[in-house]
Amino acid sequence: MADINFNQSRHLFERATKVIPGGVNSPVRYFQPYPFFVESANGSKLFTNDGNVLIDYCLGYGSVFLGHGNQEVGTEVKYQMDKGNLFCTPTEKEVQLAETCTKIIPCAEMVRIMNTGAEATMHSIRLARSFTNKTKLIKFEGGYHGAFDYVLNKAGSAAAAKDYTDGILTESASKTITIPFNDIEVVQDIISKRENHNDIACIIVEPVLANTGLVLPEKEYLNSLRNITKENGIVLIFDEVVTGFRLALGGASEFFGIKPDIATFAKTLGNGYPISLVAGNREIMSGLAPCGSVYQASTFAGNPVSVTAALKTLEILTKEKNTIYPKVAISCDKLVDAIRDIVSDKQLDVMLNSIGSMFQLFFTNKLIRDYDSVKSTDTESFNKLFRILLKKNIFIPPSPYETCFISTMHNEEDIEKTIDAYESALSTVRDF
Ligand SMILES: Cc1ncc(COP(=O)(O)O)c(C=O)c1O
Numbered sequence: 001m002a003d004i005n006f007n008q009s010r011h012l013f014e015r016a017t018k019v020i021p022g023g024v025n026s027p028v029r030y031f032q033p034y035p036f037f038v039e040s041a042n043g044s045k046l047f048t049n050d051g052n053v054l055i056d057y058c059l060g061y062g063s064v065f066l067g068h069g070n071q072e073v074g075t076e077v078k079y080q081m082d083k084g085n086l087f088c089t090p091t092e093k094e095v096q097l098a099e100t101c102t103k104i105i106p107c108a109e110m111v112r113i114m115n116t117g118a119e120a121t122m123h124s125i126r127l128a129r130s131f132t133n134k135t136k137l138i139k140f141e142g143g144y145h146g147a148f149d150y151v152l153n154k155a156g157s158a159a160a161a162k163d164y165t166d167g168i169l170t171e172s173a174s175k176t177i178t179i180p181f182n183d184i185e186v187v188q189d190i191i192s193k194r195e196n197h198n199d200i201a202c203i204i205v206e207p208v209l210a211n212t213g214l215v216l217p218e219k220e221y222l223n224s225l226r227n228i229t230k231e232n233g234i235v236l237i238f239d240e241v242v243t244g245f246r247l248a249l250g251g252a253s254e255f256f257g258i259k260p261d262i263a264t265f266a267k268t269l270g271n272g273y274p275i276s277l278v279a280g281n282r283e284i285m286s287g288l289a290p291c292g293s294v295y296q297a298s299t300f301a302g303n304p305v306s307v308t309a310a311l312k313t314l315e316i317l318t319k320e321k322n323t324i325y326p327k328v329a330i331s332c333d334k335l336v337d338a339i340r341d342i343v344s345d346k347q348l349d350v351m352l353n354s355i356g357s358m359f360q361l362f363f364t365n366k367l368i369r370d371y372d373s374v375k376s377t378d379t380e381s382f383n384k385l386f387r388i389l390l391k392k393n394i395f396i397p398p399s400p401y402e403t404c405f406i407s408t409m410h411n412e413e414d415i416e417k418t419i420d421a422y423e424s425a426l427s428t429v430r431d432f
Helices: 007-019 071-083 092-104 117-132 184-192 221-231 251-256 304-319 321-345 371-375 379-391 412-431
Strands: 038-042 045-048 053-056 110-114 136-140 176-179 200-205 235-239 262-265 276-280 351-355 358-362
Touching: 053 412, 071 304, 092 110, 092 276, 092 304, 110 117, 117 136, 117 200, 117 235, 117 262, 117 276, 176 184, 184 200, 184 221, 200 221, 221 235, 221 251, 235 251, 251 262, 304 321, 321 351, 321 358, 321 412, 358 379, 379 412
Parallel strands: 136 176, 136 200, 200 235, 235 262
Antiparallel strands: 038 045, 045 053, 110 276, 262 276, 351 358
């Protein structure tokens, strides 16, 4: 096979850096020496401006669960676009989407539709503060909830690779307590401290950490979080921006059988269209303006195009849930088991974490159970692995602090090609 080249992307990146800071519109998209540019995408594939076809395990950082350019979603969206794309008045489809979500999401008696994951988490924290009349929040090291002031301390995703906290007032982050994941004693200690006594409004947690590689909750951990928060009048927020509708139709909440007080969703909800939502019980959700006094507003919230995409996505997922979720899990297991065999044959110090349609590989011989264990892995080898895989037409997210995703469109041939690519990449990664 001819060596893959990204010459056109290099030219485009040179142009981009002159007019866009760092050449990208989200820091996670940058990698050395320059990112590739994409012209189109279909199913499990990305088509770059250089003419390369890549099997995509990034999938819009987990958004495109049904694969790129899903035709059923696309057809509905085009139909809606002909009827208008922004009214800023209520529409019947918003009601339909909210009704659908209350049937699917375990904690949802009401939902408020927004645009991005960050909006949803930011407003859920504000809601929790108002509901409890308390000020502090607990988040976890390596947990990523969006690019806003009070959740960026020891955050995951691109923020894990570098300290990106410039411009944030100490005061605005001073009510955030950041603690290690998977250690329930630390949660207990923090709650019982005199200075926090009766002032913790909420705990916000990704039920599966998906922005610091992939870190799974240990047995009973989420359950214990649920019990502790209930006992102490603390609102438990599941940030399901990644796990929602992906781990199961009802997200991590359904998967683990735990009902938080509030849950936030985005990504898979619109299969790539910008839409998010906050879900919770009637009492908490009624705190939102105009019925309550927690202000949340947005020009584009509930726009008919994104709502249409979400309605169709949820319709497909609901109709086909008995085939879709087992299928993606089988593909993921097959890939991960094969990589585990390769690693064991080659006696490499490599760990793999996986759940449902998500997986990640770490260069370490230690168990990956929190932010510190991910931070201590050999990231240089990971970066080499990334580059070698890319040369073999496999695109995984360009950082060990991200997660790889499988869509319903990844077929057996994709998985076999990917296994072959990992096999040869893992043979050369140490001396690349
Ligand atoms: C778990 C989680 N929460 C929140 C966000 C923020 O979402 P957005 O980038 O749409 O603002 C992300 C983004 O990756 C995420 O993974």
